[in-house]
Amino acid sequence: xxxxxxxxxxxxxxxxxxxxxxxxxxxxxxxxxxxxxxxxxxxxxxxxxxxxxxxxxxxxxxx
Numbered sequence: 202x203x204x205x206x207x208x209x210x211x212x213x214x215x216x217x218x219x220x221x222x223x224x225x226x227x228x229x230x231x232x233x234x235x236x237x238x239x240x241x242x243x244x245x246x247x248x249x250x251x252x253x254x255x256x257x258x259x260x261x262x263x264x
Contacts, residue, residue, distance in 0.1 A: 210244070211237045228259035 214234050223231060229249045236245035253259065 211241075229253045232259055 211234075214230070214237070218226070218234065226234070229246075232252060233245045233249035236249055237243075240248075
């Protein structure tokens with residue numbers, strides 16, 4: 202039994218983008234998805250939240 206609760210999370214997020222569109226996502230969720238492509242096989246949620254907190258928004262974290 203796999204005890205990794207994050208297994209498959211990236212694919213679930215990609216599927217949600219396809220189904221709902223990126224406009225349904227919050228800033229940290231969009232950043233998490235972008236980070237996932239840069240840092241595959243890692244949970245990027247915590248990093249996305251930290252960047253949003255540090256820079257104030259998705260736009261601010263992309264500078």
